[in-house]
Amino acid sequence: MLDLxxxxxxxxxxxxxxxxxxxxxxxxxxxxxxxxxxxxLAPSGVRGLLLHRGKQGVPTRIRAxxxxxxxxxxxxxxxxxxxxxxxxxxxxxDSASLPWSTDVDPMNPEIPIAPDYFLDFSALEGMGxxxxxxxxxxxxxxxxxxxxxxxxxGEQGALFAAAQVTxxxxxxxxxxxxxxxVMDEGRHVExxxxxxxxxxxxxxxxxxNLFVIIDALMSDGRWDMxxxxxxxxxxxxxxxxxxxxxxGTKEPLLRQLLKMVIQDEARHVHYGVLALREHITKSLSEKxxxxxxDWAFEVALLMRNRFLMYELYEEWFEGRITRAQWRELVxxxxxxxxxxxxxxxxxxxxxxxxxxxxPRIVPHYERAELMxxxxxxxxNELTGEQMISDLDRVA
Amino acid sequence: xxxxxxxxKRDLAAIATxxxxxxxxxxxxxxxxxxxxxxxxxxxxxxxxxxADAVTLVLEDPAGAPIRFSPGQFFTLVVPLEGEVIxxxxxxxxxxxxxxxxxxxxxxxxxxxxxxxxxxxxxAGDSFEVLGPSGSFxxxxxxxxxxxxxxxxxxxxxxxxSITRTLLATEPATRIALVYGxxxxxxxxxxxxxxxxxxxxxPRFRIRHVLEQPSAGWADPAGRLDGEALARELDALGExxxxxTDYFLCGPEPMMRAARACLEGRGVAAARVHQESFAAAHASxxxxxxxxxxxxxxxxxxxxxxxxxxxxxxxETALDAGIDxxxxxxxxxxxxxxxxxxxxxxxxxxxxxxxxxxxxQGYVLACVARPASPCTFEVP
Ligand SMILES: Cc1cc2nc3c(=O)[nH]c(=O)nc-3n(C[C@H](O)[C@H](O)[C@H](O)COP(=O)(O)OP(=O)(O)OC[C@H]3O[C@@H](n4cnc5c(N)ncnc54)[C@H](O)[C@@H]3O)c2cc1C
Ligand code: FES
Ligand SMILES: [Fe+2]
Ligand SMILES: [Fe+2]
Numbered sequence: 001m002l003d004l005x006x007x008x009x010x011x012x013x014x015x016x017x018x019x020x021x022x023x024x025x026x027x028x029x030x031x032x033x034x035x036x037x038x039x040x041l042a043p044s045g046v047r048g049l050l051l052h053r054g055k056q057g058v059p060t061r062i063r064a065x066x067x068x069x070x071x072x073x074x075x076x077x078x079x080x081x082x083x084x085x086x087x088x089x090x091x092x093x094d095s096a097s098l099p100w101s102t103d104v105d106p107m108n109p110e111i112p113i114a115p116d117y118f119l120d121f122s123a124l125e126g127m128g129x130x131x132x133x134x135x136x137x138x139x140x141x142x143x144x145x146x147x148x149x150x151x152x153x154g155e156q157g158a159l160f161a162a163a164q165v166t167x168x169x170x171x172x173x174x175x176x177x178x179x180x181x182v183m184d185e186g187r188h189v190e191x192x193x194x195x196x197x198x199x200x201x202x203x204x205x206x207x208x209n210l211f212v213i214i215d216a217l218m219s220d221g222r223w224d225m226x227x228x229x230x231x232x233x234x235x236x237x238x239x240x241x242x243x244x245x246x247x248g249t250k251e252p253l254l255r256q257l258l259k260m261v262i263q264d265e266a267r268h269v270h271y272g273v274l275a276l277r278e279h280i281t282k283s284l285s286e287k288x289x290x291x292x293x294d295w296a297f298e299v300a301l302l303m304r305n306r307f308l309m310y311e312l313y314e315e316w317f318e319g320r321i322t323r324a325q326w327r328e329l330v331x332x333x334x335x336x337x338x339x340x341x342x343x344x345x346x347x348x349x350x351x352x353x354x355x356x357x358x359p360r361i362v363p364h365y366e367r368a369e370l371m372x373x374x375x376x377x378x379x380n381e382l383t384g385e386q387m388i389s390d391l392d393r394v395a
Numbered sequence: 396x397x398x399x400x401x402x403x404k405r406d407l408a409a410i411a412t413x414x415x416x417x418x419x420x421x422x423x424x425x426x427x428x429x430x431x432x433x434x435x436x437x438x439x440x441x442x443x444x445x446x447a448d449a450v451t452l453v454l455e456d457p458a459g460a461p462i463r464f465s466p467g468q469f470f471t472l473v474v475p476l477e478g479e480v481i482x483x484x485x486x487x488x489x490x491x492x493x494x495x496x497x498x499x500x501x502x503x504x505x506x507x508x509x510x511x512x513x514x515x516x517x518x519a520g521d522s523f524e525v526l527g528p529s530g531s532f533x534x535x536x537x538x539x540x541x542x543x544x545x546x547x548x549x550x551x552x553x554x555x556x557s558i559t560r561t562l563l564a565t566e567p568a569t570r571i572a573l574v575y576g577x578x579x580x581x582x583x584x585x586x587x588x589x590x591x592x593x594x595x596x597x598p599r600f601r602i603r604h605v606l607e608q609p610s611a612g613w614a615d616p617a618g619r620l621d622g623e624a625l626a627r628e629l630d631a632l633g634e635x636x637x638x639x640t641d642y643f644l645c646g647p648e649p650m651m652r653a654a655r656a657c658l659e660g661r662g663v664a665a666a667r668v669h670q671e672s673f674a675a676a677h678a679s680x681x682x683x684x685x686x687x688x689x690x691x692x693x694x695x696x697x698x699x700x701x702x703x704x705x706x707x708x709x710x711e712t713a714l715d716a717g718i719d720x721x722x723x724x725x726x727x728x729x730x731x732x733x734x735x736x737x738x739x740x741x742x743x744x745x746x747x748x749x750x751x752x753x754x755x756q757g758y759v760l761a762c763v764a765r766p767a768s769p770c771t772f773e774v775p
Contacts, residue, residue: 052409057419099460101435203424252460311421 034294040225041216041298048212054153055205062214065221068167080274081173088180088267091384093260095191102253104199106141109133113200114144115248118335127321127329139316145196146312147245149204152192154238157214159185161230162268168223169275177271184264191257199253204311209302224279228292231272232350233299239265240343243391244335262391263384269350270379276354277380293356297364300347304340304368344373353378437462438522440496445584449502449550450514451488454525455495464528466491466561467554467643467671470499471724473524474509483509484728486553486645486671487528488585490560500584502550529729532671534558534641540568541639544629546654548576548620548646552584554671555645563596570598574628576605576620576650580613603628620650622657629661636663644670674746682742688766692718693737694774703766709734709741710761720761720774727763734761739770 047053053060076082106113121136131139162185166178196203217229239262246258280289313326321329330336348365351357352374357365365371412418437454444450454470456462464470469486489498503514532554534543543562545555552575562569577583589602605620605628606613618624634640642658644651651670658668687704692713701716703709710732713720723731727747736759743749744763761772 050410051406052412053406055419055421056405056409058405097436099435099456099458102460103463197424201425202422205421205423252456252458256458256460314418314421 034291034298036291037295037298040220040295041212044212044215044219047215048208052208053215054208054211062218064164064218066164066168066223066226067221069170069223071170071172075172078171078173078274078278081171081177081271084267084271084274085173085177085180088177088184091263091267092180092183093187095187095194098191098257098260099253100194100198102251104251104253106144106200107134107137109137111250112140113249113251113254114140114147114245115335116140117248117338118143118333120329120333123329123332124321127325129317129320139312141200142202142312142315143309144245145200145202146204146309147241148192148196148200149202150207150210150307151238151241152189152196152203153206153210154214154234155185155188155192157210157217158230158234158238158268159189161214161217161226161234164218165223165226165230168226170223171275174271174275181268181271184268188261188264191261195254195257207307207309207311209307213299213302224276224284224292225295227272227276227279228296228356229299231268232276232354233296233303233347235265235269235272236347236350237303237343239269239346239387240339243342243346243387244339246388247391248335259388262387266379266384266387269346273350273353273378273380280355289355289358290360293358293361296351296356297361300344300365300370301368303343304370341373344370345376346379348374349376349378353380435460435525436522437497437525439517439519441519442517443498445500446582448514448582449500449584450517451498451500452513452517453489453496453498454523457522459495461494462497463494464491464497465533466558467533468528468530468557469532469554469671469724469728470497470528471526471726471728472499472509472513473526474512476508476512481509482526482726484529484673484724484726486530486532487557488553489557490564491557492561492564500550500553500556502584526725527723527729529724529731530671531729532643532645532669534562534643534669537566537639538568539639540570541641542570542572542634542637544632544634544640544642545571545573546620546625546642546644546646546650547573548650549578549582550584551644551646551650551671551673553645555643556585556588558643559592559600563592563600570634571600572603572632572634573601574603574605574620574625574632576624576646577607579606579608580610601632603631620646620653622653622660625654625657626661636661640667642668644668645673648672648674672746672748677744682767684742684765684767688739689769690766691769691771692720692734692774693771694718694720705765707765708762709764709766709770709772713761722762725762727760730760732761733758734772734774735759737771737773740767741765741770742767 104113105111119139121131124131159182162178162181166175166182169175169178213229213234217226217234220226220229242258242262242265246255246262249255249258280292284292308327308330310323310326313323317326348357348370357374362371365374435456438457439452440455441453442450443453454462464487467486469484471482471484474481474483485499485501487497488500489496501510501513503510543558545558547555555573559571559573562571573589575583575589580586583604593600593602605615605624606617607619609615609617616627642663644654651672655668655670659665684705687702690701690703690709690712692699699713699716699718701712703712710720710722710725714722721731723729725732727744730748733749733753736757741759741764743759747760747763749758749760759772
């Protein structure tokens with residue numbers, strides 16, 4: 001790595017940046033130690049990181065390979081899921097009831113949409129880039145538009161994954177519940193798309209790393225992997241991200257929008273925990289359980305290290321600072337640190353609850369400094385209202 | 396086969412970008428943010444009974460979003476009533492400096508459907524779809540010494556009170572004189588509120604009441620607020636007219652006509668006289684078109700076509716078709732939806748806020764216009 005760095009410095013900046021991107025893409029794959037996990041993620045990694053399938057400007061087709069599970073006897077087989085289904089039905093809300101008439105002005109410094117700590121402007125100055133007040137507002141506008149664009153793309157993934165999971169899951173009560181989640185995710189796509197286009201006016205391409213995760217989930221035939229990926233990992237990530245912005249935004253429409261979405265997502269994660277706890281602790285062999293445990297660990301690292309907003313770098317700073325400097329800037333920003341805190345505070349207790357935090361994996365999480373998050377309440381012990389009041393309390 | 400070849404080409408091009416070839420912008424799409432002029436739902440936070448015939452509804456956003464307007468502007472309430480959805484304009488009567496709430500004050504009109512319903516049936520906790528704010532009956536903000544003369548009759552006090560409340564609080568150099576005409580003392584909607592403003596702000600705010608049927612002991616002459624009465628009250632105020640004096644009139648049509656004539660007689664330039672008419676547009680069944688018509692709209696260099704079927708208006712149909720036409724009040728009261736009729740005939744609800752000049756130049760209001768033949772409109 002050191003030698004490569006030295007070599008890189010002798011190259012023209014454009015080539016140096018291209019090389020950095022290559023090394024990074026490779027890094028994602030070589031970081032994965034478990035060969036089975038590598039095998040399940042590598043094809044998606046190639047499609048996302050190398051072929052940039054999400055950025056080719058045409059619709060993406062991903063082949064599904066799961067079985068739809070029918071049951072003609074309609075069993076009542078999971079009372080807790082049945083309860084969740086009832087709660088989900090009464091928890092439906094109309095996207096038209098959000099205060100859409102709110103005037104959202106991304107250039108109004110009095111009502112910042114994003115908390116201003118997602119980039120450290122003084123560190124940026126240290127790299128020789130000084131932005132005036134107006135440029136800072138424009139950059140903040142780009143940052144929030146980038147984040148909400150990624151939420152939107154994530155919701156599209158969630159919509160299709162929820163539909164797949166509804167087909168594949170073997171609990172009949174889970175299928176009924178799943179139908180409400182499909183509706184929820186459709187509504188999330190609608191509200192984020194409307195906010196991004198009507199209020200922010202700027203839609204970004206899907207981030208390559210997010211594409212990899214979605215691609216892997218959609219193409220994996222095993223229903224519990226879809227659950228683990230979507231309901232635990234991606235929804236956990238989403239809850240972290242939504243929570244951070246909910247806490248930091250001063251814009252009333254976005255705040256209300258996120259409040260409603262967070263309460264839906266809390267149900268979704270709860271569902272994931274119920275289904276997987278049952279499945280992982282009762283029907284999987286130890287070998288299969290270990291594979292899930294490793295997979296979750298790798299994806300957790302991917303999520304911790306890899307959402308680096310390179311699309312913003314390309315738009316704003318390419319040619320002014322290097323990709324490596326950008327990475328340093330983003331990883332060091334207080335906003336991203338908070339984002340990681342909220343995300344793993346939600347995620348780790350859930351992994352514990354579903355049985356994917358056994359003593360064999362704990363040292364790995366410890367080395368990644370993630371164990372400290374594992375003590376809190378899991379999603380099945382936590383309602384959406386509690387999550388909102390937690391966030392309100394810290395705010 | 397061909398499609399997989401194309402897919403391969405795209406993959407190769409994508410790899411090339413990683414190797415440093417130029418790549419498409421990471422921003423897929425930029426859209427023009429939609430200004431906030433669509434419906435919003437506001438909740439009645441509280442109700443104040445002002446007189447036997449008038450109530451004030453204090454409205455707020457259930458999500459706590461701010462409510463902004465300029466003093467003198469009005470909001471359009473959308474009221475579902477007897478299976479119909481009826482829109483009516485009501486001026487803000489509260490201070491625009493509040494930011495969180497707006498009050499509208501409604502006086503029952505004889506046989507008036509919506510006003511009767513709101514005065515008798517509205518309750519705290521009700522919520523309504525609301526459009527706006529709309530209208531340009533609003534003083535230009537100023538920091539210099541100036542006088543505003545407000546002339547109101549009956550429910551026409553509402554925008555004048557909002558102007559008074561707002562400017563007394565925010566413009567220390569503005570003085571306000573109000574001449575307010577009513578039938579009797581018990582019809583005066585904001586008697587106490589006006590008295591207390593006068594007490595608080597002393598010489599900056601003075602009121603002259605004109606009553607048709609005053610009770611015994613009323614010192615001033617009784618009668619309608621006509622031209623003669625206005626001249627008398629202006630003299631009594633002893634405020635000389637000057638180039639920084641502006642006049643704001645709001646009340647029944649005869650009162651405003653008389654006031655304009657009186658001011659003209661006193662040499663006040665027409666540009667310094669502003670007025671708001673509460674006479675709202677009503678569809679007349681006689682002239683309403685009965686068959687669907689093809690409509691073409693020329694907007695920002697683009698041409699769009701759609702069919703307007705009765706009883707829908709040009710504006711309603713255009714918005715449904717996704718065309719971004721400007722509008723605000725949707726009841727013919729603000730002029731935001733003004734378009735030029737290039738070709739064809741329309742029936743418009745009358746009265747509305749178009750001036751005689753605008754009519755001769757071929758302007759119509761899309762929100763109260765229904766095509767009577769194939770039409771082409773140009774959005775300015
Ligand atoms: C810009 C604007 C601002 C307004 N602000 C206010 C306000 O602050 N407070 C308020 O109380 N009203 C206000 N109005 C009037 C209000 O919009 C309604 O027109 C009024 O409440 C009557 O509606 P309605 O449904 O009760 O009567 P309708 O059922 O529509 O009419 C009943 C009968 O009364 C007649 N009529 C209708 N309106 C009037 C009128 N204004 N005067 C005399 N006769 C009438 C009709 O021709 C009909 O014969 C405003 C109107 C406009 C255009
Ligand atoms: S929208 Fe106000 S007059 Fe048409
Ligand atoms: Fe969602
Ligand atoms: Fe979800």
